[in-house]
Amino acid sequence: MEFDLPGLVIRISVMYLYALALIRLSGKQSVGQLTALDFVVVTIIGDLFDDIFWADIPILQGMVGFATIILVHILVTLASSRNTLIHQLVASSPSVAVQNGRLVQDSLKRERTRPETVQFEMRLKGEEHLKEVAEARWEPKGQISVSKTKANQPVKKKDIYRLD
Amino acid sequence: MDTSELIFTALRATFVYFFLLLIIRVLGKREIGATSAFDLIVALILGEVVDEIIYGDVTILQGVVAILVVAMWHLVNSWASFKSQFIDKLTGASPTVLVKNGRIQKKALAKERLNEEELFSELRMAAGVDNLEEVKQATLEPNGSISVLLEEWAKPVQYQDLTELKPKTKSKKVQA
Numbered sequence: 001m002e003f004d005l006p007g008l009v010i011r012i013s014v015m016y017l018y019a020l021a022l023i024r025l026s027g028k029q030s031v032g033q034l035t036a037l038d039f040v041v042v043t044i045i046g047d048l049f050d051d052i053f054w055a056d057i058p059i060l061q062g063m064v065g066f067a068t069i070i071l072v073h074i075l076v077t078l079a080s081s082r083n084t085l086i087h088q089l090v091a092s093s094p095s096v097a098v099q100n101g102r103l104v105q106d107s108l109k110r111e112r113t114r115p116e117t118v119q120f121e122m123r124l125k126g127e128e129h130l131k132e133v134a135e136a137r138w139e140p141k142g143q144i145s146v147s148k149t150k151a152n153q154p155v156k157k158k159d160i161y162r163l164d
Numbered sequence: 165m166d167t168s169e170l171i172f173t174a175l176r177a178t179f180v181y182f183f184l185l186l187i188i189r190v191l192g193k194r195e196i197g198a199t200s201a202f203d204l205i206v207a208l209i210l211g212e213v214v215d216e217i218i219y220g221d222v223t224i225l226q227g228v229v230a231i232l233v234v235a236m237w238h239l240v241n242s243w244a245s246f247k248s249q250f251i252d253k254l255t256g257a258s259p260t261v262l263v264k265n266g267r268i269q270k271k272a273l274a275k276e277r278l279n280e281e282e283l284f285s286e287l288r289m290a291a292g293v294d295n296l297e298e299v300k301q302a303t304l305e306p307n308g309s310i311s312v313l314l315e316e317w318a319k320p321v322q323y324q325d326l327t328e329l330k331p332k333t334k335s336k337k338v339q340a
Contacts, residue, residue: 036188036207037185037188039207040184040188040207040210040211041181042211043207043208043210043211043212044180044181044184044211044214044215044218046211047211047212047214047215048214048215048218048219050215051215051219056219057219060170061169061170061173061219062219064170064173064174064177065173065174065176065177065215065218065219068173068174068177068178068181069177069180069181069218072177072178072181072182073181076181076185089189090185090189092189092192109246111192112192112242112243112245112246113246114245114246114249114252116252117306120259120303120305120306120307120311123301123303123305123311123313124290124305124309124311125311126291126311126312126313126314128300128313150323151322151323151324152322152323152324153322153323154320154321154322155320155321155322155323155325155326159323159326160326
């Protein structure tokens with residue numbers, strides 16, 4: 001096959017602008033707010049492009065494939081934001097990893113997580129002692145969240161200043 | 165180009181989407197949450213095999229088998245590292261202590277190919293710390309982030325530190 005340089009430039013430019021428009025339509029602004037599913041969708045989308053660039057497939061077919069993934073994803077996330085049952089089907093729910101300063105063994109097993117992993121996730125939150133933790137949860141995005149016991153919470157301004 | 169081919173492309177894309185959704189739900193939040201470099205690679209592999217399926221270069225069956233095999237190995241790996249500390253150490257990174265009691269561990273830094281400047285930048289970002297003395301321990305964790313534990317005297321005041329002050333039971337809004 002003959003090398004079609006102008007065609008390559010045109011295909012890449014068209015698909016770049018097309019992708020930009022559809023991503024804006026999907027409402028996602030930054031990678032920081034991606035869930036696991038968003039993330040896979042992003043990798044699928046990225047994967048759909050090279051075949052179009054190299055003209056392995058017609059540009060129209062690529063556009064349809066790309067738009068379908070985005071459209072289905074918008075519909076699924078829309079449905080899951082409105083309906084709890086659908087949300088539980090498509091997204092994982094938070095699970096309690098630490099309760100009253102103790103590791104919850106059942107949850108470790110369910111998430112296939114070693115105690116060392118909980119420890120390092122706690123350190124990343126600046127927590128040194130498990131006993132100061134009232135509750136820690138595995139959140140759907142795979143990280144841990146920590147609520148501390150009352151005695152170990154930071155003091156609020158209202159507790160220091162005379163408030164009358 | 166044939167319109168039916170476009171419809172098939174849309175149908176295959178829809179199928180791939182829901183199939184991957186199923187795989188992600190089975191793998192669980194700790195496997196795909198981009199927690200380690202290898203989890204990221206597996207997520208990229210799963211995403212990378214699908215273009216041939218969607219464009220019909222391979223059959224749906226071939227695509228499904230390929231994705232299932234990758235997912236199965238990832239599941240076996242995560243199950244084995246949960247069961248055995250040895251396999252966990254073999255397949256995942258272990259934490260490296262970079263600062264201990266306010267002192268930089270130069271050997272550890274060299275081993276992780278980290279510059280002191282990078283370390284200070286991480287300390288500022290992770291804990292807002294500029295003074296090394298405040299750091300009881302800084303650790304490069306298996307997921308590549310740096311954790312910072314502060315010395316007891318450098319921690320923010322907690323309620324338990326106020327016990328002598330007898331916190332009030334009622335509170336009102338602070339006057340501006």
